[in-house]
Amino acid sequence: MQKSQKAGILIAALVVPALIFLYLKGFGENHYELPYMIPLTDSTTGNVMMKKNPNPRWNQPEMDTVFHTIPNWELIDEDGNKFSSNALKGKIYVTDFFFTRCTSICPKMSTQLTRVQDTFSENEEVSFVSISVDPSHDDPQQLKKYAKEYDAKSGKWHFLTGEKKVIYPLAVKGYYIPVADASEYDKAIKSPDETFIHSEKLILVDKEGHIRGFYDGTDKKDVDRLILEMRVLLKIYQTNS
Structure with a gap:
């Protein structure tokens, strides 16, 4: 050579x-990324709403899409105390809508949430919120009993009730999931499982109140994805702090 x-x-x-x-x-x-859900649109033009990026980086545009933010709310927890969305500031949290008499999808959702709670049991930045769509039956006593069945950690996993006129619009317009009381349309319906129509979705919300993901709470693989994306979201906050 x-x-x-x-x-x-x-x-x-x-x-x-x-x-x-x-x-x-x-x-x-x-670099960790997790999408934002529900971009807002201008009601007159139908165009996606934009805002100026306050801190643009070399690889980011000067304008950002405006995304939906969960509105402030106040309900009653399993201890009979007022609980508002202000208590979740500075935390990422997972929300679901359920009811204690449910024998179909709710037990599966709550079982999966127990698994997610156990995964983040020591992380004070993570909370869980389960909101009843059957508030006339699900008083704090019922919620507390249900919470015990699923080993909910007090102060970490909150079970909430309140007035239907508050909860239903919050589900539909706040968390973008369907909910309905079928008995309002068909008085012949008697079974609770047929009465209360709600989504099986678990909703991941960030510290600013933006929805970052929807997950099938009855599907273990999709809940595994939730756990992974919660870790990603926590890493994003850690990296940007």
């Missing part, structure tokens, strides 16, 4: 790893 070829190989052996190191050092940082 000629000396020039040997010299070229030697230079490559020395230079290429150095270039890779410099690349990884400058550009190889981990």
